[in-house]
Amino acid sequence: MSNCQSSEFIVVCILFVILAAVQAVPIPLSQAKSYLEQYGYLTASSKSLDDTSMRDGSSFVRALREFQEFMGLEVTGDLDAETMRFMSMSRCGVRDRLDTDRLKFNVGPKWPTKNLTYHIASYPKFLRREDVDVEIERAFAVWSEVTDLTFTKKSSKKVDIEIRFEVGDHGDDDSFDGRGKILAHAFLPTDGDVHFDDAELWTIGIGPKNSTNLFVVAAHEFGHSLGLRHSNYYTALMGPLYREYDSNFKLHEDEKAGIQSLYGSKTTTTQPKVPLDDSICTNPKMDTVFQSDQGETIFFKGDKFYKVTDGSVVRGYPKLISERWPGLPSNIDAALTLNKFTIFFKGNLLWCYLGREMLFGFPQSISFNFYFIPDHLDAVLYKGGNEIFFFKGSQFWAYPVNHFSEWITFRNKNPNQPLAPTMISPGMINQHWKGVPDNLDAAFMDSYGYTHLFKGDEYYRIDPMKFNVDLDQDAYPKPIGPIWLGCKIPFLME
Structure with a gap:
């Protein structure tokens, strides 16, 4: 590390370790x-x-x-x-004490502007570009949430902060050393570039013992890019040692004070998003609907999600899907929560989350996990009992719920091992559920035991004691907008 002692060059030299085991x-x-x-x-x-x-x-x-x-x-x-x-412990090579004064926080130079641009010049080998983009954006947001700083991604190289994933000697006289030890390094303003060691096993959310969480390291590095040196608090994000990922991560007051000493406190206010916008009321067709691990009713549409309760969207929504489920793409086909795990389906892939953390090894192909379940599903439903229902076109597949629970446990411990296939055959929707249409968009069971099936701008309710559309109330289907989303439709007949 020939330049590691330079006051203008910050090198993060960390070994991914479980501290209690050292x-x-x-x-x-x-x-x-x-x-x-x-x-x-x-x-x-x-x-x-x-x-x-x-x-x-x-x-x-x-x-x-x-x-x-x-x-x-x-x-x-x-x-x-x-x-x-x-x-x-392996650690960063930068001095912890930069002068003889006892500082509450260590700061260096700052940018002359609060509106910064960045460019990702190269990506890690084993992560999807769109997932990396989301994690980088989240890491910048750590600092923009407490200041008026803004960060805009650009396609050109003429930016304030260039981000690269490199291996070995990469042209700045501070070569990377393979997996472990040095994870990344960054320059202070007004250079600010950040380099990550692509020999690391970069992960999103929870990963195996020898992996490195991209969000944690990126947020730390961007602190250096903005002018922060190492915090005097060992447990802070800007502390010299790598800290494991925490889904409830918050900035330490020390580093918050440090960044605000450079750029000031947050003064801009963002107007709360109007949950009932014209687009969702004009076109209430959803990608999928499900209950979260916290019992919330969630509607997915494109790259956004809506939390719904008491016939309307909760104030502050929609939000980006990637904010709640990092690494999850947009335009999801189907989703299901079981035993606190939420499984998302899109195309020929599936993602498995525990809370907001994607399990290691995902996404995976649907066929690798459920051999007889088709790709490009319409909907997935568990309404109690012994079976989970997968829908596509005019058919459904009833999968034993105990096998599904065993699959979750097995896959959590064995991310890359094949599982013996469960033999199932499809049935016809119109023969099993009277009055239910083909080509559904979504299906879920509410907390009262009613099953709701969505298609286009309408939904159907299934009698909990039967397999047919509920005929005891007003005729189904009914419109989604005014009943679920709180949309005002002047011409809707009472």
Whole structure:
């Protein structure tokens, strides 16, 4: 890392480790002294100390106490097992102490503008471009949510921040070293470019032990690109060590104060989105409808989703699907939640999520997981009982729910192993459900036990005690807009 000590060049040198599993490694006093010198805790005047002087010397003890405080350890001044454990971890090569003043946050230069542009010049090998675009946008949003900064993706290379995924020597005198250790590095303003090591196993959401979460590293790197150095708080996003992904991630108050010291607090206000826009009322046809793992009724349309309750869209919606389910594409065919897992289907692929986290190994082909289920599904339905129903055209497939539950458990532990196929044959919709049309758009069961089937701008309700359209109330089908979405239709007959 020839330039790693440069105050203008920030290198993130981190080993993806589960911190609790790392054992303390005995460190000689001379090595501890070198460590404290390298990262700015011991000054040049302390370099002539021998081991005996260091052990008893006030400068060494003071430096050790500062390191312990910086890392959130018990401040003892002793080279104890926990301190040695932290010194043994792979980490960033940038100094933690950049001057002798005790700062609440470490900041460098800043951009002269708050409206920044970026370009992704190259992508990682094993992630889809659209998924990377979403994660990069989410990582920038970490900083735009607390400031008036804006980030606009451009196709041209004449931008403020260029993002690249590279391996080995890539032209900036700081070569990557393969999987682990150095994950990425970034330049401070007004360069700001960010390079990621493409030898890493980059993942979205929860990944295996040896993977690296793209969002976490990108958000950290963009902090450097905006002018932040490492935080004095070890647990903060801008701390020197890589932190595992947390779906409830929030900025530490320290780094929030740091970025706002450069660019000011958030002053712009965004008007709440009007949930009942003309487009959804003019064309209420949905891609899919399902109940989330939290019991919410969710409507998907294009790249947006609507949360619906009491016959109208909840204020603040629609929102982008990618905000709630990172890595999930738009125009989903069908969706189903079972045992807290939500499975999405599109084309010949399926995605499996636990909460907002995509399970490792997804997306996968439908045929790899459910051999007799067709691609390009119309709808998926579980309405209690022993079967899950898959719909396409005029046919349906009844899949044993216990096999489906076993599949979720198996796939969560064995993402790439084939599963023995379950033999099922299709049936005809019009022979099983009286009054239900072919070519459905969506199907789900509400909390009262009623099954709702959607097609075009209308929906049907199924009698919970029978397999036919509910005939006890007013005639079905009924319009989706005014009943589910709160749309006002002047000519609708009462």
